[in-house]
Each structure stands twice: as C-alpha cells, then as structure tokens.
Amino acid sequence: MHLSDQKSQLRISIDERLKHLNEQERSAESRSLCRRLTEGIPTGTPICAFFPMRSEPDITPFLEEVLHRADPLYLPCFDGILIFRQATDLSILVRGKLGTLEPPPTAATIANSKSQIANRLTILVPGRAFDPHGNRLGRGNGGYDKWIAEARKKGVSMRLIGVALECQIVDSVPVESHDEGMDAFATARGIHKCT
Template identity: 30%
Template sequence: MSAKALLRRELLAARRLLTMEDVERAAAVLARHALGLPELAGARTVAAYVSVGREPGTRALLDALRARGVRVLLPVLLADNDLDWAPYEGTGNLAKAGRGLLEPTGGRLGPDAVLEADAVLLPGLAVDGRGMRLGRGGGSYDRVLARLAAAGAHPALIVLLYGDEVAARVPEEPHDRPVDAVVTPDGARRFGRGRGPAPVPRP
C-alpha cells in the first residue's frame, strides 16, 4: 500500500469516529473562520462542493456566501471522473447522485466554468505545513487544477479540514499543487510562497 493510501485509510477511519453532532458543530465554526479569509471576502465567484457524511461541513458556508451575493458553483461528476459545474441555488435544488454525492439540479455550465472562480474550495483529507493537500484519490480535482494551470488561472485554493488533519508532511507526487489556505475549527492558516504559514486572525 502506498504512503498516500495508508494515510487516507487512517484519516477516513478517524472521521468515522465523529458523531453527526460533532460534524454539525464544526461546520458552523468552519464557516465563520472561512468567511474571514480575505480570499473569500473579496470573491465574486467561488467554486465549492457539498460536503457529505462526516466530511468537514460546507453547507453553512455555501449559504453564507450565497447570502452575500457570491456566485457559488458546485461540481457535477462526469462519467470520466472530470467535473462539470452548475450554480448553487439553495439546498432545495440539490439531488442525490452517484457515490453518495449531492449535486445541483440547475443547468450545466461546462468544465471550464471553474476558470471564472476567484476561489476554489477543494475537498481533502489532510494538508501539511507547506500547503500540500492529500485528496481522496479519485483524481477529479487533479483535473480541475490542471485545467486552471493550463488556462493561466490562479484562484485562491482553500481546503476545509478538522484540526487533527493538519499533518507534519503529506506524501506528494509531481502533479500535486499546494493550496493557499486551510481552514479548521481552530482557525485559518494561509500559506505564503517562500515562507511559512501565516495565521489569520479569528473574526
């Protein structure tokens, strides 16, 4: 088993120990900290995702961004594991899809819609002090990041995690790209290029 696969297994096992009350309580705090990030405070379009199960909750954040007038884009998983995008129009316009995901029911905008985003929320399982993220291993967001790089687009990359998922070091591969910030229930940290992570004051 690879180092990435082993770490994923350990982190997913730890998440399974969380109660839904733990998840909901953390989600409210995550939203508050995330909304204080300058990268989200000034964003007009944010590409995000709907958390499911015991993932760090995003729904409170999605609703808060929408209430601010931010255009929120949500992913729609394609047959080849690439991602299309559609606008978030509230929880009543989400439907169950494959792999237990929740997806928007609105009109599809195409995979290139993510290029319009000022910030992208990435799902993940861990991040280290360099900003390197460990994803779920499906490769969908590797395609998103490659699409952004190919277009010369540089939105802020942000990952939401639980506090114990900030690791000493995350195994990386040549195509992996660091994120700009991590948000946990303990607060937010931004990763400056060429320097250590900078804490963000709590709102």
Template identity: 30%
Template sequence: MAYASFGNEVDTWTLIAETLARGKRLVLPLIDRHRDALALHFVCDPDRELMANAWGIREPRPDICPPAMLAELDFIVVPGLAFDQRGGRLGYGKAYYDRLFHSLAGDGAMPFRIAGAFDLQIVDRVPMDAHDVAVPHIVTEARVIESAASV
C-alpha cells in the first residue's frame, strides 16, 4: 500500500510505477466520508484508474478498482507532515492512518510500515496521544530511523 503524493510531499510516483513494473500488487487509499475512514483499492494503471478528490489528492476510482482487504496488506508506505526519532507521526489531522493501523492490529499481524520524509520533517518530538500509532521505519535523504515502535 502506498499513497498518491500531492503538493510538496515526498514524491511517491516513481515508487508506484516501479512497484507495478515489478509485478507487485498496489493498493491506494480512498477517503470514505460515510465511514470517515480509508477505503482500500487495488490499482493496476494509475493513469486510468485514479481521480482527484476535493483536495486534489488522486484516489482510486471505486467503480473500477477492486477493493482490498486488510489482510492483503503487507507493506505500507505512510504519509505524514512530521516525524520523530521514536517513530512518532503527525499526519493531516483525521487519524485515518491511526485508525487503519488499529484495525490492522486487531486483525492480526501488523504489516511493515515505513515513511519517506524530507529530513526537515524530522523534529525532536511529535506530540503523541494514546490513539496515535508510530511508524517503525522512516527514511530521509540523510538517514534511516529505526524505532521499536509497535501498536
């Protein structure tokens, strides 16, 4: 599972193209406003199968992209605004990823979770509430941060 980068986020489009070129299955999230959660869909051809949402983030078209189940996720590339050395993550303020991680934890094994970030996004300490779930692996242009983070 990856995310479609937008704005000045670390660009995920090469990763997405390479993932598909290697024959791996790719899941992208879609914001489900009824459930206020991320819906997961398989994407084979991003040029044809994505549509920009209200914020301009490209999302899978649920009419043509098959749904994915939680158990099908084994590797998640996580977006975020800021991270810290302990794997703390500040997202975009809806707890979508925290809730996804809690659902995954309740469902069994937690998939590998990694975030790509610019080094300027690494701060001393991200405020973490009880519901916040850390990201165990963070990669920047300058370093790799591995923490013992888990749910």
C-alpha cells in the first residue's frame, strides 16, 4: 500500500475513534489535558497554539490561562500559507478562510525568523494521530510542516508538542521526508517526551 493510502486509512480510523468518544469523555480528557499543559509549560514562554475545531481537544481553558499569565500567545491563520498572529483576547477571534477561529487580520504576526523570535517557542501542534516516536499525521495540507521547516532553516529554537486525545495516539504513523517530527506529545495523562 502506498504511503498516501496508509495515511488516508489512518485518518479514517482516527475519525471512527473520535466518533465513538462521547461528549463527556472528550470534555473530561480536554480538562485534564489543559491541566497538564499548564503544569508542563513554564510561565514566560511564548506559545504558538491553535483554537480547537470540534474534532480536536478543547484547549480553550489553557489558552485563557496563557493570556491570564500574560505570556505571548499566537494562533494560526491560513491565507494560502500558515502564519501565526498574536491573540490578546479570545472573544475577538474571527472566522478565517478555512472556517476556524483566528486573530483578526490587524493582529501582530510572528515571523518564523530567529531575529524576530528571541525566546524559544513552544508550539502546540494539532493533528489526526501521533506516535511515541514523534511522528504526526496532520490533515494533509502540510501547513504546519512547511512553517516548522522554514523556521528550522532560519535557526528558530522550538519545542514542538503534539496535542491529542488518548484515542489519537497510535503505535506508528506513516511519514514522508517532509513530515516534521514532534519533541513530545500531550494528552490527558501528561506531556510525553518522544523517543
């Protein structure tokens, strides 16, 4: 089976797992996950995160905590390519071109260049599936992989943490040369360093 077919099959399998997760289980896992992120990411850390779609863990309480502790928070916007804009208030997010909530176009952007990013970034990366080796299966558009690869070329220091519900952790994710690996993944059980 071709790698792209393997990825498609895994996406279908994860979608089925997510469909069987009831709202109460999803909510409980999301709350625990937010606690783990709050405990595991030091105050003062600039964070690139994401505003969750329905199929993703609800990390909204963690995003609110980041804003409360006055850490820089950036959320993704898609306009042909992935960019991160600063979020200062979750109530002013707007619906973007892909239907996701994102900071308004007037918000400051974070460039993926070392000269503009003085501190090490923690990047919370959504995905369809993750494995213990740091492999990630995204939605298939490559937005995060391209942004991360470009930032690496420019020498940006990053800690990449995949964010998932327990049912999204699998033994092995099929990867291609352009797929960027994670340093860790976070679930309701904790932040797990990848091997």
